[in-house]
Amino acid sequence: MTTPPPAKITIERLSVQYRDGTESLRDISLSIPAHQITVLFGPAGGGKSTLLRALNRLNDLVDGVRVTGRILLDGEEISGPGVDTVALRRRVGMVFAQPVPLPMSIRQNVVYGLELAGVRDAARREWELEKALRAAALWDEVQDRLDAPAVALSGGQQQRLCLARVLALEPEVILLDEPTSGLDPISTAKVEQSLQEIKRLYTVVIVPHSVQQAARLADQAAFFLQGELVETAAGRELFVTPREARTNDYVTGRFG
Amino acid sequence: MSRHTTQRLAFALLTLAAIVTTAPIVLIVGYIAATGLPAVSWEFLTTMPRDGMRAGGIWPAIVGTGLLTAGTGLVAVPLGIAAAIYLAEYAKDTTLTRAIRIAIINLAGIPSVVYGLFGLGLFVLFLNFGTSILAGCLTLAIMTLPVIISTAEEALRAVPQSFRVVSISLGGTKWQTIRRVVLPQALPGILTGVILGLERAAGETAPILFTAAAFFLPQLPGSAMDATMALPYHLFVISTQIPGMPIQIQYGTALVLLVFVLSMNLIATVIRARARAQRQW
Ligand SMILES: Nc1ncnc2c1ncn2[C@@H]1O[C@H](COP(=O)(O)OP(=O)(O)OP(=O)(O)O)[C@@H](O)[C@H]1O
Ligand SMILES: [Mg+2]
Numbered sequence: 001m002t003t004p005p006p007a008k009i010t011i012e013r014l015s016v017q018y019r020d021g022t023e024s025l026r027d028i029s030l031s032i033p034a035h036q037i038t039v040l041f042g043p044a045g046g047g048k049s050t051l052l053r054a055l056n057r058l059n060d061l062v063d064g065v066r067v068t069g070r071i072l073l074d075g076e077e078i079s080g081p082g083v084d085t086v087a088l089r090r091r092v093g094m095v096f097a098q099p100v101p102l103p104m105s106i107r108q109n110v111v112y113g114l115e116l117a118g119v120r121d122a123a124r125r126e127w128e129l130e131k132a133l134r135a136a137a138l139w140d141e142v143q144d145r146l147d148a149p150a151v152a153l154s155g156g157q158q159q160r161l162c163l164a165r166v167l168a169l170e171p172e173v174i175l176l177d178e179p180t181s182g183l184d185p186i187s188t189a190k191v192e193q194s195l196q197e198i199k200r201l202y203t204v205v206i207v208p209h210s211v212q213q214a215a216r217l218a219d220q221a222a223f224f225l226q227g228e229l230v231e232t233a234a235g236r237e238l239f240v241t242p243r244e245a246r247t248n249d250y251v252t253g254r255f256g
Numbered sequence: 257m258s259r260h261t262t263q264r265l266a267f268a269l270l271t272l273a274a275i276v277t278t279a280p281i282v283l284i285v286g287y288i289a290a291t292g293l294p295a296v297s298w299e300f301l302t303t304m305p306r307d308g309m310r311a312g313g314i315w316p317a318i319v320g321t322g323l324l325t326a327g328t329g330l331v332a333v334p335l336g337i338a339a340a341i342y343l344a345e346y347a348k349d350t351t352l353t354r355a356i357r358i359a360i361i362n363l364a365g366i367p368s369v370v371y372g373l374f375g376l377g378l379f380v381l382f383l384n385f386g387t388s389i390l391a392g393c394l395t396l397a398i399m400t401l402p403v404i405i406s407t408a409e410e411a412l413r414a415v416p417q418s419f420r421v422v423s424i425s426l427g428g429t430k431w432q433t434i435r436r437v438v439l440p441q442a443l444p445g446i447l448t449g450v451i452l453g454l455e456r457a458a459g460e461t462a463p464i465l466f467t468a469a470a471f472f473l474p475q476l477p478g479s480a481m482d483a484t485m486a487l488p489y490h491l492f493v494i495s496t497q498i499p500g501m502p503i504q505i506q507y508g509t510a511l512v513l514l515v516f517v518l519s520m521n522l523i524a525t526v527i528r529a530r531a532r533a534q535r536q537w
């Protein structure tokens with residue numbers, strides 16, 4: 001028996017309710033191992049995005065959200081009041097489904113987080129810039145137009161820019177919410193490949209855009225249905241031999 | 257009537273309506289320019305009035321309007337932008353903020369003479385500033401604030417929410433997000449509102465009538481506590497209070513005021529057009 005990898009994030013009995021009474025997550029407990037890709041998948045409205053937003057406290061921006069239960073990052077509670085959410089978001093970065101380049105140049109987009117964090121050293125910023133763009137597999141395409149506006153990039157390039165922007169902060173955890181939903185297969189492959197490479201340094205939690213992608217990426221998979229965590233398993237197990245009939249129905253395409 | 261004819265008729269009527277509405281503007285500007293232009297000379301723009309204002313220039317009125325406009329901006333712009341930032345970015349949607357917003361909208365509709373009276377009561381008499389540039393600027397600022405606040409708030413709200421979420425998710429504080437992303441994007445809209453507000457301040461007579469304006473002064477104002485001449489009030493004076501006033505001087509003064517205000521308008525239009533062309537969302 002191998003010992004399970006250490007948990008980077010522990011979620012204990014988490015429930016999230018929106019102001020209109022929608023209970024988006026009900027009593028979720030899940031352990032997210034370090035340096036692995038954890039895949040959260042399931043049909044629309046299952047609460048996957050809500051869970052990601054709970055991990056870096058972006059739910060705080062939604063009026064009237066109620067969160068109960070606990071989330072621990074390296075054993076430290078990050079879900080309660082009194083947490084320094086600004087510092088937390090530097091440790092837990094997020095890439096959204098729709099790439100949103102900030103209205104500035106490619107370079108400024110990537111170093112934006114560093115500037116906010118008060119990194120004054122221009123040489124260090126340049127170095128992080130190149131490193132992040134290389135890790136996001138974008139460097140070759142943009143290295144000679146770093147000062148061009150970021151909106152001029154293609155959708156796929158924009159999404160890798162958003163990944164680079166998060167990587168430049170050197171967070172510990174990276175959350176990705178359907179990062180390839182708008183991308184063609186080649187760009188998707190590039191993003192997936194960079195995820196496989198960066199997981200050595202980071203803990204990755206991703207909501208994939210298809211069951212196939214879930215199966216390709218998962219070191220651990222969790223299946224969500226209408227706010228409930230149906231089951232969790234290591235590796236590809238959920239896609240090959242799910243225990244629950246509901247999971248089986250979904251991965252074999254019988255609903256969803 | 258065939259569809260084709262209806263179409264033509266509608267087009268003709270709409271064109272006519274457009275002509276009817278623009279014609280008076282063209283006529284007014286044209287008439288003022290034609291009548292006033294002969295009076296406008298370098299001397300007219302840069303010297304003091306002479307002979308009971310029936311000759312000489314309008315220099316002190318130009319200076320006064322410049323000072324009043326600038327002073328109004330100094331007070332109203334920072335205050336107005338700060339209030340707009342508060343309303344758009346910080347204020348929760350409560351009964352209080354809704355009341356504030358309704359108050360601002362209604363303030364914009366108050367007749368300017370009422371502001372003048374208010375300024376007289378508060379600044380000139382109660383605070384004892386006397387008839388002064390200071391009292392005039394404060395009065396004009398209060399009149400201008402609603403315009404600046406509501407346009408600036410609108411410009412801030414037009415910035416996509418996703419920019420804020422992204423900035424916050426990258427470890428930005430709320431203020432960093434506002435200063436680095438939201439404000440720069442909203443700036444052209446804010447500037448447009450500022451200029452339109454100040455343009456109104458520059459052209460109004462009633463608010464300065466009891467608070468800042470002097471009938472005639474032999475020299476330029478020396479401090480903010482002095483009264484001043486101003487273009488709109490000067491125009492009122494020379495058009496109604498002085499018998500035997502040469503008509504060219506009246507229209508020359510009107511022309512200068514018009515150019516002053518229209519060029520501010522032009523600047524606002526240029527800013528808006530350029531920002532729209534550069535906008536990345
Ligand atoms: N801001 C909000 N206010 C109210 N309800 C919300 C809000 N955001 C999400 N919800 C609701 O919470 C539930 C879960 O939403 P969530 O976006 O987390 O699902 P998801 O699994 O990410 O779905 P999808 O695959 O469509 O992205 C849904 O019923 C949704 O309508
Ligand atoms: Mg989602």
